[in-house]
Amino acid sequence: MEFITNHLVSLVVFTPAIFALILALLPGDGETGKKLLKTAAIIFSLVVFLLSCVLYQTFDSTATGFQFVERHEWISVFGISYYIGIDGISLLLILLTTFLTPIVLLGSWNAIEQKLKAYLCLLLFLETGMLGAFVALDIILFYGFWEAMLIPMYLLIGVWGGKERIYASTKFFLYTLVGSLLMLIAIFTLMSMHKAQLGAYSAALTDLYKVKVPFNGFNSPQTWMFLAFALAFAIKVPLFPLHTWLPDAHVQAPTAGSVILAGVLLKLGGYGFIRFAFPLFPQAMHLLAPVFMGLSAIAIVYGAWVAMVQPDIKKLVAYSSVSHMGFVILGLFSLNAIAVNGSIYQMLNHGISTGGLFLIVGMIYERRHTREISDFGGITRVMPIFAVIFMIVTLSSIALPGTNGFVGEFLILLGAFQTHKIITIVAATGVIFGAIYMLWMFQRVMFGPIQNNENKHLKDLSLREIVVMAPIIVAIFVMGIFPNLFLSKMDVSVKAFLSQMKI
Amino acid sequence: MEDQLIKPQNLNLSREQLAMLLPYLLVAVGAMVTLLAGVTRNANNKLAAAGVGFLTIVAALYSVTAVWGEPSITLFGGMLAADYSSGLFNALLLGATGLVLLSSYSYLEKEGIHYAEYYSLLLFSCLGMMLLASSLDLIVLFVSLEVMSIGVYVLVGFRRTDVKSNEAALKYFILGSAASAILLFGIALIYGATGTMNITELAVIAKTNPAVNPLMSLASVLVLAGFLFKVATVPFHMWMPDVYEGAPTSVTNFMTTGLKAAAFASFMRVFMNMGFGDNLTSTLNIGLHNVLWVIALLTMFFGNVIALTQRNIKRMLAYSSIAHTGYIVVGFISGGRSEYGYTSIVVYLIAYVIMNIGAFTIVALVGERGDRNTDVQDYAGLGFRHPLLGFGMAVFMFSMAGIPPTVGFAGKYLIFSSAVQAGETTLAILAVLCSAISAYYYLRVIVFMYMKDPIRDSRVAFTIPVTLVIFAATVATLSFGLFPSMLIHAAKKAASI
Amino acid sequence: MVIPLIILAVLSVIGGYVGIPHYSLIEHWLVPVVGEPAGEASSMMWLLMAASVAIGLAGIGLGYYMYVVKPEIPKSIFENFGVIYKVLFNKYYVDEIYDAIIVKPIKQLAMVCWKVIDVIIVDGTVLAFARVSRFTGEVSRLAQTGAIQVYGVFILLGLLATMGYLIYGIHH
Numbered sequence A: 001m002e003f004i005t006n007h008l009v010s011l012v013v014f015t016p017a018i019f020a021l022i023l024a025l026l027p028g029d030g031e032t033g034k035k036l037l038k039t040a041a042i043i044f045s046l047v048v049f050l051l052s053c054v055l056y057q058t059f060d061s062t063a064t065g066f067q068f069v070e071r072h073e074w075i076s077v078f079g080i081s082y083y084i085g086i087d088g089i090s091l092l093l094i095l096l097t098t099f100l101t102p103i104v105l106l107g108s109w110n111a112i113e114q115k116l117k118a119y120l121c122l123l124l125f126l127e128t129g130m131l132g133a134f135v136a137l138d139i140i141l142f143y144g145f146w147e148a149m150l151i152p153m154y155l156l157i158g159v160w161g162g163k164e165r166i167y168a169s170t171k172f173f174l175y176t177l178v179g180s181l182l183m184l185i186a187i188f189t190l191m192s193m194h195k196a197q198l199g200a201y202s203a204a205l206t207d208l209y210k211v212k213v214p215f216n217g218f219n220s221p222q223t224w225m226f227l228a229f230a231l232a233f234a235i236k237v238p239l240f241p242l243h244t245w246l247p248d249a250h251v252q253a254p255t256a257g258s259v260i261l262a263g264v265l266l267k268l269g270g271y272g273f274i275r276f277a278f279p280l281f282p283q284a285m286h287l288l289a290p291v292f293m294g295l296s297a298i299a300i301v302y303g304a305w306v307a308m309v310q311p312d313i314k315k316l317v318a319y320s321s322v323s324h325m326g327f328v329i330l331g332l333f334s335l336n337a338i339a340v341n342g343s344i345y346q347m348l349n350h351g352i353s354t355g356g357l358f359l360i361v362g363m364i365y366e367r368r369h370t371r372e373i374s375d376f377g378g379i380t381r382v383m384p385i386f387a388v389i390f391m392i393v394t395l396s397s398i399a400l401p402g403t404n405g406f407v408g409e410f411l412i413l414l415g416a417f418q419t420h421k422i423i424t425i426v427a428a429t430g431v432i433f434g435a436i437y438m439l440w441m442f443q444r445v446m447f448g449p450i451q452n453n454e455n456k457h458l459k460d461l462s463l464r465e466i467v468v469m470a471p472i473i474v475a476i477f478v479m480g481i482f483p484n485l486f487l488s489k490m491d492v493s494v495k496a497f498l499s500q501m502k503i
Numbered sequence B: 001m002e003d004q005l006i007k008p009q010n011l012n013l014s015r016e017q018l019a020m021l022l023p024y025l026l027v028a029v030g031a032m033v034t035l036l037a038g039v040t041r042n043a044n045n046k047l048a049a050a051g052v053g054f055l056t057i058v059a060a061l062y063s064v065t066a067v068w069g070e071p072s073i074t075l076f077g078g079m080l081a082a083d084y085s086s087g088l089f090n091a092l093l094l095g096a097t098g099l100v101l102l103s104s105y106s107y108l109e110k111e112g113i114h115y116a117e118y119y120s121l122l123l124f125s126c127l128g129m130m131l132l133a134s135s136l137d138l139i140v141l142f143v144s145l146e147v148m149s150i151g152v153y154v155l156v157g158f159r160r161t162d163v164k165s166n167e168a169a170l171k172y173f174i175l176g177s178a179a180s181a182i183l184l185f186g187i188a189l190i191y192g193a194t195g196t197m198n199i200t201e202l203a204v205i206a207k208t209n210p211a212v213n214p215l216m217s218l219a220s221v222l223v224l225a226g227f228l229f230k231v232a233t234v235p236f237h238m239w240m241p242d243v244y245e246g247a248p249t250s251v252t253n254f255m256t257t258g259l260k261a262a263a264f265a266s267f268m269r270v271f272m273n274m275g276f277g278d279n280l281t282s283t284l285n286i287g288l289h290n291v292l293w294v295i296a297l298l299t300m301f302f303g304n305v306i307a308l309t310q311r312n313i314k315r316m317l318a319y320s321s322i323a324h325t326g327y328i329v330v331g332f333i334s335g336g337r338s339e340y341g342y343t344s345i346v347v348y349l350i351a352y353v354i355m356n357i358g359a360f361t362i363v364a365l366v367g368e369r370g371d372r373n374t375d376v377q378d379y380a381g382l383g384f385r386h387p388l389l390g391f392g393m394a395v396f397m398f399s400m401a402g403i404p405p406t407v408g409f410a411g412k413y414l415i416f417s418s419a420v421q422a423g424e425t426t427l428a429i430l431a432v433l434c435s436a437i438s439a440y441y442y443l444r445v446i447v448f449m450y451m452k453d454p455i456r457d458s459r460v461a462f463t464i465p466v467t468l469v470i471f472a473a474t475v476a477t478l479s480f481g482l483f484p485s486m487l488i489h490a491a492k493k494a495a496s497i
Numbered sequence C: 001m002v003i004p005l006i007i008l009a010v011l012s013v014i015g016g017y018v019g020i021p022h023y024s025l026i027e028h029w030l031v032p033v034v035g036e037p038a039g040e041a042s043s044m045m046w047l048l049m050a051a052s053v054a055i056g057l058a059g060i061g062l063g064y065y066m067y068v069v070k071p072e073i074p075k076s077i078f079e080n081f082g083v084i085y086k087v088l089f090n091k092y093y094v095d096e097i098y099d100a101i102i103v104k105p106i107k108q109l110a111m112v113c114w115k116v117i118d119v120i121i122v123d124g125t126v127l128a129f130a131r132v133s134r135f136t137g138e139v140s141r142l143a144q145t146g147a148i149q150v151y152g153v154f155i156l157l158g159l160l161a162t163m164g165y166l167i168y169g170i171h172h
Helices: A002-006 A008-025 A030-058 A088-107 A116-135 A139-148 A150-160 A165-198 A221-236 A245-252 A255-280 A282-308 A313-334 A337-368 A384-397 A404-419 A421-446 A453-457 A463-481 A484-500 B015-039 B045-066 B084-111 B117-134 B138-156 B163-194 B199-208 B214-231 B239-246 B249-273 B283-308 B313-337 B341-366 B387-401 B407-421 B425-451 B464-482 B485-494 C002-018 C043-069 C072-080 C082-089 C091-143 C148-167
Strands: A067-075 A080-086 B073-075 B080-082
Touching: A002 A008, A008 A030, A008 A067, A008 A080, A008 A088, A008 A116, A030 A088, A030 A116, A067 B485, A080 A088, A080 A116, A080 A139, A088 A116, A088 A255, A088 A337, A088 A463, A088 A484, A116 A139, A116 A150, A116 A255, A139 A150, A139 A165, A139 A255, A139 B407, A150 A165, A150 A255, A150 B425, A165 A221, A165 A245, A165 B407, A165 B425, A165 C091, A221 A255, A221 A282, A245 A255, A245 A313, A255 A282, A255 A313, A255 A337, A255 A484, A282 A313, A282 A404, A282 A421, A282 C091, A313 A337, A313 A404, A313 A421, A337 A384, A337 A404, A337 A463, A337 A484, A384 A404, A384 A421, A384 A463, A404 A421, A404 A463, A463 A484, B015 B045, B015 B073, B015 B080, B015 B084, B015 B117, B045 B084, B045 B117, B080 B084, B080 B117, B084 B117, B084 B249, B084 B341, B084 B464, B084 B485, B117 B138, B117 B249, B138 B163, B138 B249, B163 B199, B163 B214, B163 B239, B163 C148, B199 B249, B214 B249, B214 B283, B214 C148, B239 B249, B239 B313, B249 B313, B249 B341, B283 B313, B283 B425, B283 C091, B283 C148, B313 B341, B313 B407, B313 B425, B341 B387, B341 B407, B341 B464, B341 B485, B387 B407, B387 B425, B387 B464, B407 B425, B407 B464, B407 B485, B425 C091, C043 C072, C072 C082, C082 C091
Parallel strands: none
Antiparallel strands: A067 A080, B073 B080
């Protein structure tokens, strides 16, 4: 028991990988073998979810600093250590990750026939990669997880994706890699500054926070290093104009890939800003905040507009991600308590509601093998349960009060308005456009007469699919009505973050 | 000066010296014994030759470990170093040769070019490499370079009836001889300028007398060019893709790993001793720095962009090897100006050897008689047909691309972080961008292995030695990637004078 | 259209209730983040609330009177004030005006954003990097002719450039 409480975070992070290895050894031939594999994977991921719930329960939301800290020597010549721990912000993102994984595993029950075992293993490895990136307090450890997680995602898109999967997966990989490699150079610069200023190598975040990175305006090391970090994270978020890998990756990825990509991977960008780019380079961040706020306002409106004219539902949802994640960046860069809380909340929301939307698109795609909006119409008549669920998720995505989406966007706009009024007003129009493209899409897909004969005999959701969607629906309302369940957990961490950012 | 002359009494070896010399002696004897196996016209002579060869390497490796960490001494009146660096490189080169030897057997059988002399040539070459990596005298350096090269010239043309193989051997021989001549000319000029060929003495002269001597500058360029030819940097690289493609795959494997590592080890020893990378105060150092800067950049860039266009996997790996050379040259540029500058070279070389042996062994295994089946397309669907083979190749490709947690990342980490520490941030940025380009063609192998359906059904015939080699390389790539501390410590020790 | 209207009506009652100071259950909904609402509800607020409720009730009353109690009134209005009735019946043509001056231009603009900015400019720039790398590769491999003389020339040029630089270049 002692061992478990002392290594709880490590357990949460590495259990999926260990389970993946076990899974690889299980026999997986024939129908029963496949069922066994799928069931095992779901049970494994539920175990991980339960472990993270223990984490949530035992987390002390009043304490400052990192909790469940573990530190072991690793590559001591460079001061690199296995150094992990969580605060309120990473706690919630861990929960999001472990929450979504069993859902996508259950969601892809019928979708994957080929190479099933590899698929399940990769998803579990991916979970370890993402969780590791959320808990790492050593910058090289973080980088390792950050890069290593590209591999399973790359393979998920490339092997089980759609027609253009190779193009999309390669683009995803290379795009992300370029950003990360430049960040790596900034990390090296930071570490050699630490060595020069404090006399020893260290990659521990708590040590690196103490480094004074030279700053005097735009052309100074701090600004360049901030930009290098920001590039890596902005690509991941993705922030306009670095977003073009996203529609391709999302559309080509299998449903589970899209859900994880939108639900968790994009959050790593926002998380990276909070944990690394901002506190390491506060002055550069203040200097460039207007630029990034402006870009995020553009992303919000631009993403919404482009989403509006998409003929493909999945691409529409992909562009809506650009818009929604724009809010996250807007809130972060406005740097006040309300907006930052809102941003983190919005990250969770986006994970839930966009994840839900991708699942829904997957369900309808499995039935009709098309995602063109014009192929549908009047689906409500044949799939009433589906219609209700789809409606709820849609409303959550357009941030109707009472759903989770409202809390995040409301807080962000409220906070950002105090920092930069004009940009916030522009961004606020994004809320309206968000409602337009979602409702318009919903109307064209679900209402009106059934024009296409193939749509007449669509089966409504099966029990499995309802079970897949139920947690998401519950989360939408719980997060919308009782936001304090989550906001209270991160309050102290956000305050600590903001005090770090005072110059 | 007097005791430097080769007199019989100077050749008396003490016990320690003999112990240090034992690996070289063993390999030399082994090579000759193996040669005898070829003389017997027995049908089993290949097996015997391979067995003797392998045992020789095992014995030599053992004798290397027996004197591991002993205080450094010199042999033959300061002509040969016996220090940590030579120990480490001897182990690396012997290990590489051993793995190549293991993977060669079935390959040569498949290609129908199995002769006992192959192993003898391999061992002679290996001896040259080991001597090259530890030579402290320019003449010994030259002779060992030739011992190494001549063996490889023959090996490249080992597929006697194949035009491509012959062409490759001839090209390599002509250009290699020209490069040797350039190197030798440089050595002669150095002797003319300083009156000595001993590297440690040269170092003293270079450090106490930093004023530019035009003769010394010229000599440095010529020696530099000789080395740069052997390691294949732009613009001295053009022989390499042709030779790599034409040579039997197992020989390519040997060249890309052992030969390059030995040439770099020797280059580093000279460079480090002469203090070329220590500072940017003397004019010669600045000049060499600038020259290497441009060469490193060109090598990384052209190596990678041309590799993008290759479809033959051997040729692609050849260009990729050129690009890797470029990264290693970055290590020379940061050199003594950062704490782990030279260490990064050693780490990268080890990483490079490990992942290339793995990759080329797989290429040799998948290839069919006459070196067919070596296009990227031929790897379609391989990943799921042979999961472990595919996994190994994927690990090597990701390692070459420098993705954690592989040894390739550890190598790149050291190279780039040292460059940053030495103040070469611009070069480091350009280097990572080149490395991003390289990811594309490494990924293409993965794309074919995992994301495309096979065009025809071809089975891979595994043998135990080959499986062992691939397994060892995969495990080493991952474990040194996850826990590189030991590697870094050893490299650090080897990279200090 | 009746059922959605009923739903909306119920929701709007709830929505209105949510905003009543001190009587709303969710007044303290986001308190940890936003803080306690500043200022007290003034009498002006109550007055406005009362007035808007009164106007709403008056509208409902008028509608009930016109369409349920005396249905002949709309008919006589239609006969006497045809144009006004038509304008009112079509909700002042608000939908049509919106469509012409807001919806259509935005849709067209959005199309431009997607097809031109996103696909051609933004993504095109990204792909240009890939194409340039590949193109450089294709061009520079042309030097790799296979002729050993060419290789020799390159080696010689490299050697001369290096020597020239090291012997003459660095002194200037």
